[in-house]
Amino acid sequence: MQDVYPEFYKAFRCIANRCEDSCCKDWDIDIDSDTEAFYQTVQGALGDKMRRELVTDAYGERVFKAKNGRCPFWNRDMLCDIFIGIGEEHLSQTCGGFPRVAVDYGVFCEHILSFACPEAARFMLRAEGDPYAAFGGAAELEAAENDDGALRFLLKARTRSVQMLLDRSLPFAYRLADCLEFNTQVQAVLDGNEPQPLLPADAPPGSCRFIFDLHADFEIMSARWRTAIQEAQAHADTPAVSDDFTRDFEAFAQYYIYRYYLEAVRSGDVLYAVKRIVCAYFVTGTLDALFAQSGDPLPRLRILQRYSKEVEHSYDNTEAMNRAFDSDARFSAENLIALLEQSVADAPPSL
Numbered sequence: 001m002q003d004v005y006p007e008f009y010k011a012f013r014c015i016a017n018r019c020e021d022s023c024c025k026d027w028d029i030d031i032d033s034d035t036e037a038f039y040q041t042v043q044g045a046l047g048d049k050m051r052r053e054l055v056t057d058a059y060g061e062r063v064f065k066a067k068n069g070r071c072p073f074w075n076r077d078m079l080c081d082i083f084i085g086i087g088e089e090h091l092s093q094t095c096g097g098f099p100r101v102a103v104d105y106g107v108f109c110e111h112i113l114s115f116a117c118p119e120a121a122r123f124m125l126r127a128e129g130d131p132y133a134a135f136g137g138a139a140e141l142e143a144a145e146n147d148d149g150a151l152r153f154l155l156k157a158r159t160r161s162v163q164m165l166l167d168r169s170l171p172f173a174y175r176l177a178d179c180l181e182f183n184t185q186v187q188a189v190l191d192g193n194e195p196q197p198l199l200p201a202d203a204p205p206g207s208c209r210f211i212f213d214l215h216a217d218f219e220i221m222s223a224r225w226r227t228a229i230q231e232a233q234a235h236a237d238t239p240a241v242s243d244d245f246t247r248d249f250e251a252f253a254q255y256y257i258y259r260y261y262l263e264a265v266r267s268g269d270v271l272y273a274v275k276r277i278v279c280a281y282f283v284t285g286t287l288d289a290l291f292a293q294s295g296d297p298l299p300r301l302r303i304l305q306r307y308s309k310e311v312e313h314s315y316d317n318t319e320a321m322n323r324a325f326d327s328d329a330r331f332s333a334e335n336l337i338a339l340l341e342q343s344v345a346d347a348p349p350s351l
C-alpha cells in the first residue's frame with residue numbers, strides 16, 4: 001500500500017517538558033487492549049498505580065482519566081512516569097503515536113501530524129513551499145483507480161479545493177467562499193444530481209454570532225479557552241480578521257482539508273469539512289484580533305493549536321457541529337458564503 005507523508009513528518013520530535021501545552025494535559029488517555037494486557041503484568045508501585053488508574057469511560061474505552069486536567073502519570077518535572085519506569089516501547093498506541101495520525105483509505109494511507117500538538121503546529125506554520133506536495137499525486141490517483149467508490153473523484157476535488165484556498169490573489173475569506181461554493185457542486189455530483197449554480201442568499205447574512213454561540217455551548221476543557229470564547233461571543237457581530245492572521249490560518253486550513261476532506265468517502269458529505277473550516281476561521285480570527293487588542297497577545301500558534309485541541313479533537317464537539325450543519329439553515333453554504341463576503345467588505349483597511 002502507498003504511504004504518503006507531509007515533508008516535515010519525519011523531522012518531528014516531541015519536545016516533552018519544553019512543550020507549552022502537552023498531550024498529557026486535559027485529555028483522558030486511551031489505553032489499547034495490548035497495552036492494558038502488558039500493564040496488568042507490571043510489578044511494584046507503578047504497576048499497582050496503573051491498575052488503580054485504568055477505568056472504563058462513557059464510550060466503553062479503557063482510559064487513564066485526567067485528574068485536575070493532568071494525566072496521573074505526568075510528573076512534576078512534566079515527564080511521563082511510564083516512559084521513565086518501563087520505557088517508551090510500553091507507551092500506549094495513543095501516547096506513543098501522538099501527534100502522528102494515519103488515515104487509511106484501503107488503497108493508500110496518508111500520514112498527518114495533528115495541529116493539537118504545539119511542536120507539530122510549529123512545523124506546519126513554518127513550512128516553506130508545499131509540504132503536502134506528495135498528497136493527491138499520481139501514486140494516490142493510480143491506487144484510487146482500483147477503488148470502486150468516489151475516492152479518485154474526491155482526490156481531484158480535494159486538490160482543487162486546496163488550490164483555491166492557497167490562491168493569494170484573493171482575500172482569504174473570498175477563497176474560502178469559492179471553496180465552499182465549489183464543494184456544493186462536488187456534493188451534488190456525490191448525491192447523483194446535476195451540479196447547479198448556487199443562488200445568492202435571499203436575505204442579508206446578518207451576524208455570525210450563531211457560530212460563536214455554538215462554540216460557547218461546546219464541551220470545553222480549559223477555563224482560559226472558555227473565557228476567550230465568551231469574549232469572542234461578545235464581539236461576534238463585528239468579527240475582524242486581519243490579513244496577517246490569514247497567512248497562518250492558511251496552514252491550518254490546508255492541514256484540515258488533508259486530514260478530513262476524504263472522510264466524504266464514508267460519510268458521503270464533503271461540505272462538513274469545509275464548513276468546519278469556515279467556523280474555525282471566524283472564531284480563531286476573532287480571537288486573534290481580541291488578544292492583539294487586549295495587550296495580552298496569545299501567539300497565533302497557540303490560538304490555532306488550542307482550537308484544534310478543544311474543538312477538532314473532540315468527537316462530541318465535531319458531531320455537534322455536523323448536526324448544526326444538517327439542521328440549522330444559518331449554516332447553509334449560501335449563508336456562510338454571504339458572511340464570508342460581508343467580512344471582506346467590513347474589514348478594516350490594511351495598514
Ligand code: SF4
Nearest residue numbers: 014015019023117119
Ligand atoms: S503535545 Fe506534542 S510536543 Fe507536546 S508533549 Fe505532546 S507530543 Fe510532545
